[in-house]
Amino acid sequence: MKLGVNHKNGRPWSLTSWLNEVVPVPGQFSLEWDPKGRQLIIRRQGVEFWTSGVLKGGKFEFISDESKHMYNFTIVSNEDEEHLVYNDINQGGQSAWFLSFEGKLLGFDGSYIAETENCNGHSTDEGCKRWLPSCRSRDDMFDKRSGYFIQGPEPSSLDNNTKHTMNDCRVTCWNLCGCDAYTFLYDNQTGCKFWEKKGEFFQDLSGIIPALYVLIPKSSQNVNSK
Structure with missing residues (x-):
């Protein structure tokens, strides 16, 4: 080639x-x-x-x-x-x-x-190239975690486009102010689920609850790394 x-x-x-x-x-x-x-x-x-x-x-x-x-x-x-x-x-x-x-x-x-x-x-x-919405900090990041939000486990919105992958979900959530987490919608890892303004996230280490990609502020990263 x-x-x-x-x-x-x-x-x-x-x-x-x-x-x-x-x-x-x-x-x-x-x-x-x-x-x-x-x-x-x-x-x-x-x-x-x-x-x-x-x-x-x-x-x-x-x-x-x-x-x-x-x-x-x-x-x-x-x-x-x-x-x-x-x-x-x-x-x-x-x-x-x-x-x-x-x-x-x-x-x-x-x-x-x-x-x-x-x-x-x-x-x-x-x-890497940068795109940073005004509502995000340069130290914010997504981390794959099992758990649930205080305001409930159900996603706020769905994207049923089967041409959208996890990369699309991540970029959409990153650019959407108020989006706290995302994951795929279908078993072949296409489509998206989004959690918006769901409040505090409680991590579950048992692994029973399906994992989400949760937005973690820098301050929380430091606490969790100790």
């Missing part, structure tokens, strides 16, 4: 994720090569989610340390096309890249090339 641009028709060559781990239709994330910026870009629904940093000396700033020692990168550019080429320095095994439905870029052995776990809207670490 190629990551780049076909100059003859102007079309990009890119890599697209699955919708989720069990539905192999085009998903929310794409990986492409940006010729002008000389960098790799992971986009979520067309919006920049992560960037590799500019290619310098055959290396990218924000790929994993392991990948920096594993690959050398070069650019092929002529009148017909421009694309990125990588060489496996070890030259011993198979080589392939995979873009997960969560927006993570992985090598053939499952190792991270781009770890985007912390690309949650407020972080700019390791190439």
Whole structure:
């Protein structure tokens, strides 16, 4: 495969994720090569989610340390096309890249090339792009927890769109002031449930209650980590 641009028709060559781990239709994330910026870009629904940093000396700033020692990168550019080429320095095994439905870029052995776990809207670490609503703090984060809200267990609203994945649920809840938690609606992990203005959340460590992705303020993170 190629990551780049076909100059003859102007079309990009890119890599697209699955919708989720069990539905192999085009998903929310794409990986492409940006010729002008000389960098790799992971986009979520067309919006920049992560960037590799500019290619310098055959290396990218924000790929994993392991990948920096594993690959050398070069650019092929002529009148017909421009694309990125990588060489496996070890030259011993198979080589392939995979873009997960969560927006993570992985090598053939499952190792991270781009770890985007912390690309949650407020972080700019390791190439993440920021989108921060006025109602959120940069230290707020979602954490998977079992438990219940003081004002009841039922969700406030549902999104029954089967093209929406957990990434969509997270972004919607992050951008929706008053949203306290989310999870998927259907068994194939599509659609969304949202809990809004439900008050205090009580964590249950028994594991009996299904887990939600709950918005945790920085102050609560410090308390729970002790």
